[in-house]
Amino acid sequence: MMFWYDHDISGWGWFAMSASMILFWALIIIVAVLFFRALARPQEHTHVPAAPTPEQVLAVRLARGEIDEDDYRRRLGALRQGGPDPQP
Known part of the structure; x- marks a missing residue:
């Protein structure tokens, strides 16, 4: 007990x-x-953004002042025609 x-x-x-x-x-x-x-929760997008197109790269270079408007138009025309750029 x-x-x-x-x-x-x-x-x-x-x-x-x-x-x-x-x-x-x-x-x-x-x-x-x-x-x-x-x-x-909705899934977050983890995809990698697409690389810029050649036209977008040219537009950015023009906006930064790396190329002038004449050079931009000449290179853009060459891109759209599919021909090589005479000046690198």
Whole structure:
């Protein structure tokens, strides 16, 4: 009979057990909600942007001032005709 009353849980023990159980279930619910939100989120596009076309490269070079308008028109005409550029 001596062991029946020595290992009784006091009021603080019940409180600690109850609080830890509430925290445990709160953690499980939070993890589940975050997991389902991550699954429901639309996927981000990870594709690599396309390389600029030769016409776009020429337009950028003209805008930067690397080539003048006459050179731009000559090179653009050569690109559209499919012929080689006489001056690199």
